[in-house]
Amino acid sequence: MSQLPDNVKWLDEVKWDKDGLVPAIAQDTETGRILMMAWMNREALELTIQEDRAIYYSRSRQQLWRKGESSGHVQTLKEIRLDCDADVIVMQVEQIGGIACHTGRESCFYRVFDKKQMNWVAVDEVIKDPKDIY
Amino acid sequence: MSQLPDNVKWLDEVKWDKDGLVPAIAQDTETGRILMMAWMNREALELTIQEDRAIYYSRSRQQLWRKGESSGHVQTLKEIRLDCDADVIVMQVEQIGGIACHTGRESCFYRVFDKKQMNWVAVDEVIKDPKDIY
Numbered sequence: 001m002s003q004l005p006d007n008v009k010w011l012d013e014v015k016w017d018k019d020g021l022v023p024a025i026a027q028d029t030e031t032g033r034i035l036m037m038a039w040m041n042r043e044a045l046e047l048t049i050q051e052d053r054a055i056y057y058s059r060s061r062q063q064l065w066r067k068g069e070s071s072g073h074v075q076t077l078k079e080i081r082l083d084c085d086a087d088v089i090v091m092q093v094e095q096i097g098g099i100a101c102h103t104g105r106e107s108c109f110y111r112v113f114d115k116k117q118m119n120w121v122a123v124d125e126v127i128k129d130p131k132d133i134y
Numbered sequence: 135m136s137q138l139p140d141n142v143k144w145l146d147e148v149k150w151d152k153d154g155l156v157p158a159i160a161q162d163t164e165t166g167r168i169l170m171m172a173w174m175n176r177e178a179l180e181l182t183i184q185e186d187r188a189i190y191y192s193r194s195r196q197q198l199w200r201k202g203e204s205s206g207h208v209q210t211l212k213e214i215r216l217d218c219d220a221d222v223i224v225m226q227v228e229q230i231g232g233i234a235c236h237t238g239r240e241s242c243f244y245r246v247f248d249k250k251q252m253n254w255v256a257v258d259e260v261i262k263d264p265k266d267i268y
Contacts, residue, residue: 010253023157025168032166034159037222049247082254083242084235088171090243101218108217109224113183119144120216 011042015087019059022089026054026100029078029092035100036108038065040089052077054093071133073097097128104128145176149221153193156223160188160234162241163212163226169234170242172199174223186211188227205267207231231262238262 014022021039028035038056040048044064047055054075058065068074075093082089101108103126110124148156155173162169172190174182178198181189188209192199202208209227216223235242237260244258 010247013254023171025159025171027168034161034168034224036217037157037159037171049249080247081243082245082247083170084237084239084244085242088242090168103218105218108219108222109215110218111216113144113214113216115183120147 008046011046013086014042014045014082014089015085016042017087021057021059022087024048024054024056024089024091026075026091026093026095028095028100028106030094033107034109035075035093035095035106038067045089048077048091049080054091068096071097071099071102073099073133075100099127099133102130102134104130104133142180145180147220148176148179148216148223149219150176151221155191155193156221158182158188158190158223158225160209160225160227160229162229162234164228167241168243169209169227169229169240172201179223182211182225183214188225202230205231205233205236207233207267209234233261233267236264236267238264238267 016022020041023037024040025037026035039059041057044055044057054067056065074096077091079092098106105124105126110122111120112123114121150156154175157171158174159171160169173193175191178189178191188201190199208230211225211227213226232240239258239260244256245254246257248255
């Protein structure tokens with residue numbers, strides 16, 4: 001578990017929501033592309049900074065999610081920032097494999113709103129078949 | 135109020151949280167800088183797309199928040215995307231006035247984690263005194 005004491009100033013600085021979570025946005029430090037947004041609890045944020053890689057908290061699985069643990073698509077931490085309200089985090093990451101999304105795409109934000117169709121439309125290519133990732 | 139009927143496919147596509155909200159990230163379309171993250175309810179998202187400007191839902195004030203209504207720092211919508219889980223939105227925006235943050239900074243993410251100090255440190259300049267904005 002964590003090596004840091006429970007009461008840590010920089011962790012207390014974060015305004016955790018009522019579930020003890022904070023949204024964390026991962027941005028590709030080279031391309032500037034927003035790759036994904038997931039959630040961190042206190043331990044996830046602590047480990048992210050300790051290990052210099054993105055570690056989230058999976059709300060569906062209710063456990064720590066070491067991004068890339070099964071896919072190999074680790075996000076190496078280059079910089080981490082907190083916003084003015086202290087309730088959102090942005091990370092600059094190096095996205096190993098160039099794929100952040102479980103659909104095999106670079107970014108999870110692959111659907112753009114099309115005003116002609118009045119709907120969300122997938123516009124980004126699948127780089128790797130998910131069957132070959134997991 | 136809204137011109138669209140209540141039951142709209144593209145709005146139903148979004149996975150609203152238990153408070154009826156979705157996180158919305160604003161990225162400067164020119165610089166790639168992540169400016170802020172706030173929340174939208176159904177009406178806010180609908181109006182954002184109708185009016186081509188970022189309209190959020192303020193959780194503290196519990197009402198629609200037409201970004202820029204008091205500061206003039208409107209965010210003009212260039213593109214809007216939905217993620218794979220349909221529970222996060224990213225907007226490409228033109229940030230009028232070059233200031234998104236209520237502190238008078240370009241971005242709300244002006245504090246970076248410093249491993250030497252083991253704390254969040256403000257690193258971005260205040261472009262305009264908030265007293266001169268509001």
